[in-house]
Amino acid sequence: MPVEIPKEKWTGKVRLVTLGATAAEGGTRTRRVTVGGGTTLPFLFFEGDMPHKPVIGIEIRDRKPDDWSPLLGLAWGEAMNDPGDWAKAAEQAGADAIVLAFNLADADGKAPTAAHAKATVRKVLQATGLPVIVNGPGQADLDNELLVAAAEEGAGERLVLGLCEDRNYRTIVAAALGHGHLVQARTAMDVNLAKQLNILITDMQLPLDRVLMDPTTGALGYGIEYGYSVMERLRIAALQGDSMTQCPMIVTPGEEAWKAKESKVGEGVPKAWGDWQERAINWELVTASSLVESGADIVVLRHPESVKRVHAMIDAMMAG
Amino acid sequence: MALSGIEIYKLLPGGLKPPHPKANCKECGFPTCLAFAMKLAAKQAELASCQYVSEEAQEKLAAAAAPPIRLIKVSSNGHEVAAGNETVMYRHEKTFFHPAGVFVRINDSDGLDAIRELVSTADEYKVNYVGMDLAVDGFAIKSTGDAATFSAGVEAVRGATKRPLILISADAAVMEAGLKAAGDSKSLICGASPENWEAMAALAKSHKAPLTVGGSTLDEMAELTDKIKAAGVEDMVLNPVVTTLPEALGVWTQLRRLALRKTFRPLGYPIIAFPSQFSADSQIAAVQAIAKYAGFIVLDRFNPADLYPLLVFRQNIYTDPQKPIQVSPGLYEINNPGPDSPVMVTTNFSITYFSVSNEVEGSGRKGWLLVADAEGMSVLTAWAAGKFDAERIAKTVKSTGIESKVNHRRLTIPGHVAVLSGELEDELPGWEIKVGPREAVNLPQYLKLME
Amino acid sequence: MSKYIATRAIRGATGLVGEAERMLSQAIADKGPETPVQFPNTAYYLPTILGLTGREVSTLGDLVPLMERARSLLHPVPASQLWKPYLGETLDAGVGTLLAAETIEAVRFVNGEQPERWPGFEMGGGTDYPHLKDGHLNGPIDDIQLRSWGIQLVDGRMPGFAAIVGCAKSNEVAVELVRQLQQRNILIFLSGNVNGRSIIHQLQEEGVEMGYDTYIVPFGTDTISAIYALGFATRSALTFGGMKGGMPREIFLYNKFRVFAFVLALGEVDDLKYAAAAGAISYGFPVIADTVIPEIRPSGVTQYEHVISMPFDEIQAENDLERAKKMVQKAIEVRGVKIRVTEVPIPVPYGxxxxxxxxxxxxxxxxxxxxxxxxxxxxxxxxxxxxxxxxxxxxxxxxxxxxxxxxxxxxxxxxxxxxxxxxxxxxxxxxxxxxxxxxxxxxxxxxxxxxxxxxxxxxxxxxxxxxxxxxxxxxxxxxxxxxxxxxxxxxxxxxxxxxxxxxxxKARTAYDFRNRRLADLTDEAVTEFYSCTLCQSFAPNHVCVVTPQRLGLCGAYNWLDCKASFQINPTGPNQPINKGTTIDPVKGYWSGPIEFTRQASHGFVQDVSLYSIMENPMTACGCFECIVMLIPEANGVMVVSREDPSMTPAGMTFSTLAGMAGGGLQTPGVMGVGKYYLTSPKFISADGGFKRVVWMSSILKQTMADEFVQVLEREEAPGFLDQVADETICTDVDGLLTHMTEVGHPALEMDPMF
Missing domain, CATH: 3.30.1650.10 (Bifunctional carbon monoxide dehydrogenase/acetyl-coa synthase(codh/acs), Chain M, domain 3)
Known part of the structure; x- marks a missing residue:
């Protein structure tokens, strides 16, 4: 019995976005990463293309964070004490891009300064040839101060600056405009908010091929279904031709999953949770792999083992 | 074109002119014929619930009402796993209704003692997630080819669990032995292929058991389900041969689309997935199976560290987007609070609860968290809907006995509902109402300042 | 357009172009055409020339064709009897002036005459010029500073810049002008003079520190140096607006809409100043003069007025300081600069x-x-x-x-x-x-x-x-x-x-007027409705269409609110929906709302009627104040309030009904509405209107009593509300039918609802 397979006739396409600039484009990166270009939902090769595979960013910090799971400490070891070493280790662990995130305070509890931001960005840029994504600590004023400094220091490198949020996007977008960078536009799990922020950003003249949408996700067990569905909806809207949703998506399953008690805590938890290390990596893996299936173009992870496994998944997927 | 509730209503007893004597009889479980009609239109009710519909009306309605993916149940001893009856491609369109059954696979050659031990451990496995107990749904037993071994293996499994079974063998004689050993439970026969379908269909028919139908192409499977249906078997589960992650994703997506978009009956059945068959990383494969349409999932091994995340993931994906997961209202202790620890209140929407409790827990500070019954809504939504008002918060304070646990009377409410503070002071005489931050992420800072 | 201004500007431009040509040929004769020219601290060549013409000038020789270009922009001075709008000619003259001015400054750089030497002048921050160790003015702004200030201009922390040209009435006024601008975080550029005396002299004498650090940049003491302000504006568009050289129109528009700058012309305005002002106007920067000059009021090139004359001594105020304050205020107003107020200045905490x-x-x-x-x-x-x-x-x-x-x-x-x-x-x-x-x-x-x-x-x-x-x-x-x-x-x-x-x-008269205005505001009287998609976060496919006679179902947004909300947040959830063509005025079908809903509901809602509950009713999110539901047996509808927990004749309570009415699903026979919609003449008007109400929660009857009085008058049914049952009378269909027969409810006699 011949079965006619129904195929979607999407009219839209995900925009191509390139991170990082090599010497030819005025930067110093040895590798660039291009994401986007998809003409159907992820990996449905029977009806469309996915010219660029989803990629993995590894999150490193400007200094060893105090509140990360000890399992991550074991995985990265001494490298965590220096952002340059950490960036090198992340590159070796298979990162396609380095996500440098600043802590809210230095070891003495003081807020990081613009000079510190510059020095750290410089160090990371020297340590790795990968594209770099720079995230502030998440406080508007401090983010602006650090990101403007980072933008200056990395001028021409096509960094990604984040997080742009509806309450605080203007300075970051301006810094991206002034120094030729990209932005990571984060909204709280809502299709219309994501669109609205993109409209605001384009209104400031930053072209959409320099915008990554970050629709926010929850971790497995902590609201992943919202992130999962919002990404699915955004991608469907993009394919239906809604221009303001056609940016590639970046999400942070690593950060979310490693906040969960399941990954953070090894003692005093139910036996039914199973082996700590296995479970913790699983938490990140399940969160990340499901988001890759729902449309993520960049997933930001923390543990080298999950990086390895998500890479294997993406490679298997792309082999079609 | 689906019928609207009103069009359906016109065919029901209450909508006839003049009305049928049984108009609004409530026997269907709905208060009026109109309410029932609207539920039918939303595919949330079965026409069979009404005994008074005329035959003519039944014909008109049945075409519109038959679910595009047949509901298949396997059961035993009061346990039941149902798959099918799904209505959407994406969960945000409505919801996914029947969570994929998760089965653990045993080989009949593993040795009876080992089988018994593994099965009873897995059978007892239970993990709590937001107040729900998650467990394995059943077991699959795979034959290595010998009927007696299979029979003994099934018996051993049957002795160790009451849960439903999936019996795996390509040999009808072996399968028959297994079915016999499984007793009167309704097991899933796995299964029919183009080579053995006649004998398998006969077994399915005589045991009134659902049957998986294998095939390497959709054409082949569609042909086979038609033949098996003609042989008198209605309950089938599709078992397409897939060898890679993207192939599985593609085939499953096509099957779901054919059923939902084309109402293609020959492939309108749930899907069974064997994650280890199409990926070296069976955890990732199982995640894909849960998200992308499998009705039954057979895992190769029982490992709590794999299983717990998978069961939670299934729970998450199958949450009704319009009816969020709730946590039980009440008093939650964070980091062993004492009598002078701060008291905070939030709603029982699970994500809200988790964000708040995670932030407080992560901050290392102690605290009492009161969770009010806000019908599972987030703070702002619940406030707007009148489900998180001064009265409800006061009730939570009084009913949880927090007053006897702390030596102060300071209650922190979410910043988004600052407007409740005055009213709340009226409702809770003696309490001082503090307005906390709007977002949970700012709680650690707030708690630090409070000290 | 003032012919006077046209005449003066064209005259000024002609003079300056001549001067530039003369200086250029002299320099080429002295140093050769291959002599490099550049502003030393920018990568944008000569930025204004680059922006307006696309030419990357790097030698003196490169400037020659530009002078030809500038000359071609000089139109004849208007004949004394001829009257016509001279805006085009004047603006051309302005552009010619800019090309000439930048050429002159470039030649001066070659000659070592820029930046302007000023022994003893100290600046807080700025480009270092080793050959001018003993003191100098700023000259052009360097790229690093441009980016740093540019970010602040683009993100709104800095509202704009003021280019002050000339000399203030007194030192005191000069200082006050600058202080007023500083208070508002407006960047200040200084240039020009009147009879040799510049505002730069005035500020220096008063000890005002100038330089990047204080956001006061002294370009030079002649009018020509004001070109650096426009170079800055041009580079802003190139850097932050993604423009390329040779896109004058785009660069002008970028500055008009995004760079909130204006010119303060202090003291007598000579021909050259007119010509330079014409250049500024091309960028959308208005000119405010403290002397009597003809005004150019109608807006067009600039966002509001082009040229404003505010003779300083005639400004109504107690003293010169107040006058200076008012002048700055006026300038800000004319440019439409928005100043952000961040703090509420009161002695108690606020939030x-x-x-x-x-x-x-x-x-x-x-x-x-x-x-x-x-x-x-x-x-x-x-x-x-x-x-x-x-x-x-x-x-x-x-x-x-x-x-x-x-x-x-x-x-x-x-x-x-x-x-x-x-x-x-x-x-x-x-x-x-x-x-x-x-x-x-x-x-x-x-x-x-x-x-x-x-x-x-x-x-x-x-x-x-x-x-x-x-x-x-x-x-x-x-x-x-x-x-x-x-x-x-x-x-x-x-x-x-x-x-x-x-x-x-007075207030009461206004309240009355507004009430009547609201009553007069009908769906027919407007051309636009508004959308509300605020609730799509939890009902992804729901779209509210808000009309003057049908407010949002949450009760919180009426048509006027949506209209204002759109003005405040043009990208927000309230968007205007042009009504388009009328398809059916009775049922309330217009092409606009249908198309909008189709798109915004992501194809889930194909058609929407605005006045019917039976045919393609509007969907609901879940925030509705009331649910209206068909009671087929009664040939009418019931209205249940969110505040009514009791059973209803539909056999369901509000919360059960809410599941059917909400979620963005179109369910004929059920609708979630705002309670004020009940009083609208458009309330299910396609299905018979208010008289279809056979049952209503008593709390609505009570709280809406006053409003219903008017509805009953309109419907000419004074006793109607008593015929409508509520939960104290019946909570089932049989009881409802009995009641309706007893009181003779009109719905019984109306046409069947379906």
Whole structure:
């Protein structure tokens, strides 16, 4: 019995976005990463293309964070004490891009300064040839101060600056405009908010091929279904031709999953949770792999083992 | 074109002119014929619930009402796993209704003692997630080819669990032995292929058991389900041969689309997935199976560290987007609070609860968290809907006995509902109402300042 | 366009182009055409020339064709009898002036004459010029500083820049002008002179520090150096606007809409200044002169007026300092620069955290309104020149002499002006008074219009809170939250009995007028409806269409609110929907709402009628105040209030029904609505209207009693409400039918609903 397979006739396409600039484009990166270009939902090769595979960013910090799971400490070891070493280790662990995130305070509890931001960005840029994504600590004023400094220091490198949020996007977008960078536009799990922020950003003249949408996700067990569905909806809207949703998506399953008690805590938890290390990596893996299936173009992870496994998944997927 | 509730209503007893004597009889479980009609239109009710519909009306309605993916149940001893009856491609369109059954696979050659031990451990496995107990749904037993071994293996499994079974063998004689050993439970026969379908269909028919139908192409499977249906078997589960992650994703997506978009009956059945068959990383494969349409999932091994995340993931994906997961209202202790620890209140929407409790827990500070019954809504939504008002918060304070646990009377409410503070002071005489931050992420800072 | 200005500008341009040509050929003769030219601290070549022509000038020789270009832009001076709009010619002259000015500065750089040497001049920050160690003015702004300030201009922290050209009336005025601009975080560029004396001299004499550090940049003491301001503007567009060289139109528009700059022309305006001003106008930068010059009022190239004359001595004010202040204010207004107010200047804490505070009688210092006194609030719109922004006046006694827990009458009258303000927004803004005042710690506000009731707590009064602070709060918040439509806010607090009475009457007339205006505002009378997609976060496919006669189902957004909301947030959830063609005026089908809903519901809703519950009814999110549902047996509908927990004749309570009505699903026979929609003539008008109501929650009957009186008048059915059953009469269909027969409910006789 011949079965006619129904195929979607999407009219839209995900925009191509390139991170990082090599010497030819005025930067110093040895590798660039291009994401986007998809003409159907992820990996449905029977009806469309996915010219660029989803990629993995590894999150490193400007200094060893105090509140990360000890399992991550074991995985990265001494490298965590220096952002340059950490960036090198992340590159070796298979990162396609380095996500440098600043802590809210230095070891003495003081807020990081613009000079510190510059020095750290410089160090990371020297340590790795990968594209770099720079995230502030998440406080508007401090983010602006650090990101403007980072933008200056990395001028021409096509960094990604984040997080742009509806309450605080203007300075970051301006810094991206002034120094030729990209932005990571984060909204709280809502299709219309994501669109609205993109409209605001384009209104400031930053072209959409320099915008990554970050629709926010929850971790497995902590609201992943919202992130999962919002990404699915955004991608469907993009394919239906809604221009303001056609940016590639970046999400942070690593950060979310490693906040969960399941990954953070090894003692005093139910036996039914199973082996700590296995479970913790699983938490990140399940969160990340499901988001890759729902449309993520960049997933930001923390543990080298999950990086390895998500890479294997993406490679298997792309082999079609 | 689906019928609207009103069009359906016109065919029901209450909508006839003049009305049928049984108009609004409530026997269907709905208060009026109109309410029932609207539920039918939303595919949330079965026409069979009404005994008074005329035959003519039944014909008109049945075409519109038959679910595009047949509901298949396997059961035993009061346990039941149902798959099918799904209505959407994406969960945000409505919801996914029947969570994929998760089965653990045993080989009949593993040795009876080992089988018994593994099965009873897995059978007892239970993990709590937001107040729900998650467990394995059943077991699959795979034959290595010998009927007696299979029979003994099934018996051993049957002795160790009451849960439903999936019996795996390509040999009808072996399968028959297994079915016999499984007793009167309704097991899933796995299964029919183009080579053995006649004998398998006969077994399915005589045991009134659902049957998986294998095939390497959709054409082949569609042909086979038609033949098996003609042989008198209605309950089938599709078992397409897939060898890679993207192939599985593609085939499953096509099957779901054919059923939902084309109402293609020959492939309108749930899907069974064997994650280890199409990926070296069976955890990732199982995640894909849960998200992308499998009705039954057979895992190769029982490992709590794999299983717990998978069961939670299934729970998450199958949450009704319009009816969020709730946590039980009440008093939650964070980091062993004492009598002078701060008291905070939030709603029982699970994500809200988790964000708040995670932030407080992560901050290392102690605290009492009161969770009010806000019908599972987030703070702002619940406030707007009148489900998180001064009265409800006061009730939570009084009913949880927090007053006897702390030596102060300071209650922190979410910043988004600052407007409740005055009213709340009226409702809770003696309490001082503090307005906390709007977002949970700012709680650690707030708690630090409070000290 | 003033012929006078055209004449002077063209004359000025002609002179400058001639001067540039002369200097250029001299320099080429002296040094050769291959001599490199550049501004040393920018990668944008000669930026204005690059922007306007696309030419990357790097040698003296490269400048030659540009001079030809500049000359070609010089039109003949208008003949004395000829009158026509000269704007085109004047602007061309302006562009010619810019090319010439930049050429001159470039040649001066070659000659070592730029930046301007000024022995002993100290600058706080700026490019270092080793050959000018003994002191110099700034010359062009370097790229690093451009990016740093550019970010602030683009992100809004810096509202704009002021290019001051010439010399102020006095040193005192010069300092005050600069201080006024600094206070507003406006970047200041200085150039030009009058009879050899420049504002730079004035500021230096007064010890005002200049340089990057203080945001005051002295370019040079001649008018030509003002080209650096336009070079800065051009580079902003190239750097932040993504423009390329040779895109003059785009660069002009970018500056018009995004760089909020203006020119202050101080002192006599000579031909060259006219010509330079014409150049600035091309960028959309208006010119405000402190002398008598012809004005160019109609806007077009600039956002508002082009040239404003404010003869300094004629500015109505007590002294020169006040005059300087007013001049800056005017400039800001003309350019449409929005200043952000971040803090509410009152002696008690302020924030939404205090919104719900209750001030109890015992804790109270004074109250206005309530049982024994009256308080009202009235906001109206006025012409810009009648509103003094930021001013708060108290007319009458304060509460200082009142005993504790006393009470007095008070009226808060708010006067606003704004270029985007409309009379229709008056009530929308006035309603905000409640939220704004409530944000102050220790202040309680209840009610609105002339039933407002305000209390000040003892604690707040002890900290110094007085009547004036109501005004301060309102001014700060209206600017912060409604800056998109409000430019100026002035508040007067009346406690004087006579004045209060006078204003109360005025307010009441306005309330009446607004009520009537609302009544007159029909769906037929407008061309646009509004969408509301605020709730798509949880009902992803739901779209509210808000019309004058059908408010949002949550009850919170009527058509006027949506209209104002769109002005404030043009990318937000309230978008105008052009009605398009009328398909069926009875059922309420228009092409616009249908197309909009189709798209915004992501294809889930194909058709929507605005006046029918039976055919393609509007969907609902879940926020509805009431549910309307068909009762087929009764040939009518019931209306259940969210506040009514009882059983209904549909056999379901509100919460069960809500599952059917919400979620963005179109279910004929069920609809979620705002309760004021019940009173609209368009309430299910396609299905028979209000008379179809056979059952209604008693709480609605009670709380909406006054409104229903008018509905019954309109429907000519005075006793109708008594015929409508409620939960005290029946909660099932049989009881309902019995009741309807007993009272002779009209629905029984109406056409079948389906």
């Amino acid at each position: 939404s955290a205090f919104e719900g505070e209750v001030v109890r009688k015992n804790d109270m210092r004074v109250e206005f309104g309530g049982k024994h006194t009256r308080a009202f609030e009235y906001l109206y719109m006025a012409d810009s020149d009648q509103v003094e922004d930021g001013k708060v006046s108290i007319v009458g006694p304060t509460f200082a002499d009142l005993p504790e827990q006393g009470a007095m009458d008070m009226g808060i009258v708010i006067k606003v002006a704004g270029r985007k303000m409309q009379t229709d927004f008056e009530p929308v803004l006035e309603r905000q008074v409640h939220y704004f005042i409530n944000g102050a710690s220790g202040i309680q506000h209840i009610g609105q219009r002339d039933i407002a009731w305000i209390r000040i707590s003892k604690a707040a009064a002890d900290r110094g809170f007085n009547l004036e602070h109501f005004g301060k709060i309102l001014i700060a918040r209206f600017h912060a939250d409604f800056g998109a439509i409000v430019d100026k806010v002035e508040v007067t607090i009346y406690t004087d009995p006579d004045k209060l009475k006078f204003w109360l009457e």
